[in-house]
Amino acid sequence: MLSMQKKQSKKQGEQGKQGRQGERLTSLLPYLIALASGILMGLTVAPVGAWFLAWIALVPLWVLIVTSAKNQNQSPPAPPSPPAPPALFWGIGYHGVALSWITGIHPMTWLGVPWLPSLAITLFCWGFISLLGGVFVTIWAAVMVRLAEQKPWLRILIGTAVWCGLESLWSAGPLWWSSLAYTQSPHNLVIVHLGQLSGPNTVTAAIVAVNGLIAEAYINRQDTKMSSASSLRDAMRRQFVNKYLVVATGLLITLHLIGFILYSRPIAQVPEAALKVGIIQGNIPNRLLRSSEGFRRAQENYTNGYLTLAEQGVDAVLTPEGALPIFQRNLMETALVAAVKKKGVVAWIGAFGERGDSYTISLFTFNNKGEIVSRYDKAKLVPLGEYIPFEEILGGLVQRLSPLEAHQVPGSANQIFDTPFGRAIASICYESAFPEQFRYQAAAGGQFILSSSNDAHYSASMPFQHHAQDIMRAIETDRWSARATNTGYSAFVDPHGRTLWISGYNTYETHAETIYRRQTQTLYVRWGDWLTPLLLISSGGVWLVIKFSNTKKLSN
Incomplete structure (x- = not known):
């Protein structure tokens, strides 16, 4: 009997250990997913040049942020899974891979710098700029958290506007290189032509918006599965969910058509x-x-x-x-x-x-x-x-x-x-x-x-x-x-x-x-980046109107 109790206790201990390991793996999963998707975005530029990944590489992070924030708002709340740290990992993954060429300055022995200090300086510079990129993505994620209970279309509009605004802010400083827009150059010249309208942020806005639509399609699909509504309502919701992918596809095609029109214009050679x-x-x-x-x-x-x-x-x-x-x-x-x-x-x-x-x-x-x-x-x-x-x-x-x-x-x-x-x-x-x-x-x-x-x-x-x-x-x-x-x-x-x-x-x-x-x-040369302030003002205005409307309903 004592032997059986020991075996049972040992078995329970092993199960508990496996459970704790499973919990640790589950808690690490959002960070690993975010890091992997950030690395995918980094592969869009040289030396790999997989530019097409830019149109989906932001989707996992978007889904993580919104679903995590929604889980926190449940009653009772789900186990905490803060979205900001995964966003930090995404930014480090993207900018770290895209800017890995910085390591080429090592060794600086020809400048009289010993090998180890040269390595330390190189890693510091690479790490600092990658971390800075992660901080900007984290700020964006913090805004998205506040929008978790908003309509999906509003999340897409504000998320796109804030990303463009943060890139504009970063580019105003001395440490700037890896805009989302440059993931499309030189391979996708058609979409790069959108830069003639309002500069590189036009391309950035297109990438963020398409990623957002795909992410929202997945998020709402998950919501549909979890819903206890009637079959008729489920069918209607599924039809609505499909619209996100339709809109994403339509937007992607439309943007490329606009770019193709600009790309196809003849160049005068007087x-x-x-x-x-x-x-x-x-x-x-x-x-x-x-x-x-x-x-x-x-x-x-x-x-x-x-x-x-x-x-x-x-x-x-x-x-x-x-x-x-x-x-x-x-x-x-x-x-x-x-x-x-x-x-x-x-x-x-x-x-x-x-x-x-x-x-x-x-x-x-x-x-x-x-x-x-x-x-x-x-x-x-x-x-x-x-x-x-x-x-x-x-x-x-x-x-x-x-x-x-x-x-x-x-x-x-x-x-x-x-x-x-x-x-x-x-x-x-x-x-x-x-x-x-x-x-x-x-x-x-x-x-x-x-x-x-x-x-x-x-x-x-x-x-x-x-x-x-x-x-x-x-x-x-x-x-x-x-x-x-x-x-x-x-x-x-x-x-x-x-x-x-x-x-x-x-x-x-x-x-x-x-x-x-x-x-x-071009329109960009004449007016500069007019799109970013337009997105920020319009999205901010819509959010204020909705907030005021909801407050008024509650007061009544």
Whole structure:
């Protein structure tokens, strides 16, 4: 008898242990689901490029948030499953995977940083930006929790508006790159054309709304199963639930049709507006920038490339960011400027400008006489790469990735860049992620885009994501774009975002292509991002009306 009692007690103990393990697994499941769906969203961009996942990758998080909040409102309430932490995991999953190229800055031993501190700094930067993305998604989730008992259509409207508002807020700061909109570039150019209406947030709104409709279809399907209503009412509810998927499908098709109409418009190629531009991809590793050998190679590669392109009859030559890593005052002594004076072909040369005791990363226009006639200073600096966040902590461990010791400062936000061929839209490297920079210059009369970059210190997926950003800016502004980089990917892009030519990676290359100056203005260029405030105001207004109406009914 005693033996049987021991066996029974042991069996109960094992069952209790298995039950506790099951409870722990159940409590962890929302976090795992959120993390996995965030990772799926991260796979939409390079190097994987599974762009189609963006239209469903937000659905699991949406369902988790709403169903969890509804369970908490039951009587008695279900076991707690807070939606905000899963949202944090989703944001970390998405931004962590999409921005994993940040790890390419390690090791920074060529900057004099020991291997372990270099690893620590790299992981800190990657972790910080991923966590920041998670915080923004968590804020969005907190708003959605408050809407759990609202009508599904109101959740979709407010959820879309708040997501767009948060992306606008984040993009106003210095740490910005991974908008939901860029998940569609360069593979789904049709939908990216919605950016001509109200900028990238138009594409973001489309993605969030479609995900929301699919999620609400699932949520209401679950509600139907749990309902104890009559069979007739169940049938009616199922018919209503089906409408969410119908609307999601209809919205997706309609948005692509609108994009296709914009994509199908012919591009005028007036001979008088033609401009034959050559680019030089110098392929100088950043670790050589501080050395005399690096400067010698830069002079040789860019001078020879310029002469080659001049012989091909180009009108102008574009070089990458920091092509010649010297100050403006020393440019006149270089072989490249001597070649400009000899050949008489306009050149845009990346070098360093001076501003008092500080310096700027700049793009200089040299006319056919070898004289500097305009200058554009980089306005958006790269954290860690060009200035040190938390400099009091990290300043003693790492210097800037620039070859210069002086203090770097940004250019003004509202610059214009006049050239011998008319006003251009200038962008230097990281600025490609900030559409407002391009919109302002296009509205000010910029007729074509000159993008000058150096992505050599990052992993290979970053240059392709950078190219995808430049494609979006070309579409939004309806401009031809010439992009010169140090190590790749250099490219030429037409106003529909089609890549006419793209370079290899880690190769020395020159290439010439004809682009066309344009003076058209898209709705986005004229009005900016009008959609986000419209969504916020309209959704907020509807919510207030409903709340006031419900309060009035209760008081009566």
